Amino acid sequence: MNDLIILKNLRKVYKMGDEKIIALDDVSLSIKKEEFICLLGTSGSGKSTLLNMMAGLEKPTKGEITIGKYKIHKMNERDITKFRQKYVGFVFQSYNLIPTLSALENVSLGLTFQGVPKSEREKLAEKILVDVGLEKRLHHKPSEMSGGQQQRVSIARAFVGKPDIVFADEPTGNLDTKTTLEIMDLITGMAYDLKQTLIIVTHDVEISDYAHRVVSLRDGHIEKIIENENIIKGAAN
Ligand code: ADP
Numbered sequence: 634m635n636d637l638i639i640l641k642n643l644r645k646v647y648k649m650g651d652e653k654i655i656a657l658d659d660v661s662l663s664i665k666k667e668e669f670i671c672l673l674g675t676s677g678s679g680k681s682t683l684l685n686m687m688a689g690l691e692k693p694t695k696g697e698i699t700i701g702k703y704k705i706h707k708m709n710e711r712d713i714t715k716f717r718q719k720y721v722g723f724v725f726q727s728y729n730l731i732p733t734l735s736a737l738e739n740v741s742l743g744l745t746f747q748g749v750p751k752s753e754r755e756k757l758a759e760k761i762l763v764d765v766g767l768e769k770r771l772h773h774k775p776s777e778m779s780g781g782q783q784q785r786v787s788i789a790r791a792f793v794g795k796p797d798i799v800f801a802d803e804p805t806g807n808l809d810t811k812t813t814l815e816i817m818d819l820i821t822g823m824a825y826d827l828k829q830t831l832i833i834v835t836h837d838v839e840i841s842d843y844a845h846r847v848v849s850l851r852d853g854h855i856e857k858i859i860e861n862e863n864i865i866k867g868a869a870n
């Protein structure tokens with residue numbers, strides 16, 4: 634299958650006063666459509682920087698990011714935002730839900746930018762919230778739900794628009810082991826059903842069992858890439 638995401642010689646340098654922090658150093662990687670990639674590495678290895686760059690949330694200091702026909706590194710903020718709204722879903726470690734909105738409102742909000750009419754948005758949001766097992770929590774606010782439930786809402790929000798690519802940054806970082814497995818099954822199962830490309834950042838080796846390829850980062854560069862021949866969990870095969 635064709636490469637969907639192509640990263641060439643990516644470099645990211647943060648300047649902190651006189652200090653230069655090289656967060657990414659000469660990272661090249663190609664990711665195929667429908668592939669499930671895990672970015673693995675210890676804290677500070679550059680995982681989030683790399684993910685944020687692929688999602689167009691941060692600009693590289695040097696290098697190229699191509700997603701489909703889009704040259705992300707050359708696009709302006711406005712076009713990147715539009716690109717993200719159309720093609721990308723995001724799941725964060727800290728859920729990033731809007732505290733004053735209900736589960737249903739949080740999920741349907743994501744469809745506003747896609748021009749879906751309100752009644753249709755609510756129907757789609759309700760359906761996917763049922764799919765993620767939250768049929769009894771539609772009108773609960775984030776503070777009225779457990780961490781696992783909040784992450785289910787954020788997964789519903791990421792997937793409701795059926796984006797081509799889903800990025801997840803430590804999606805199970807705040808969850809216990811049992812909930813982690815449930816959430817991983819949910820994310821990989823949905824991505825598989827919708828034929829999406831999935832890129833998950835984690836420092837948890839267990840989670841890498843789900844991936845087609847595990848890309849290990851160390852001090853801002855790719856240390857090794859391991860192909861998973863025997864995916865034992867999830868639907869990613
Ligand atoms: P990870 O997600 O693997 O924990 P990050 O990508 O967040 O790592 O960070 C990689 C390196 O870049 C770290 O040394 C971090 O301190 C530094 N870094 C990340 N974001 C910034 C920033 N906005 N300003 C300065 N340094 C940063």
Ligand code: MG
Pocket residue numbers: 680681682
């Ligand atoms: Mg990080």
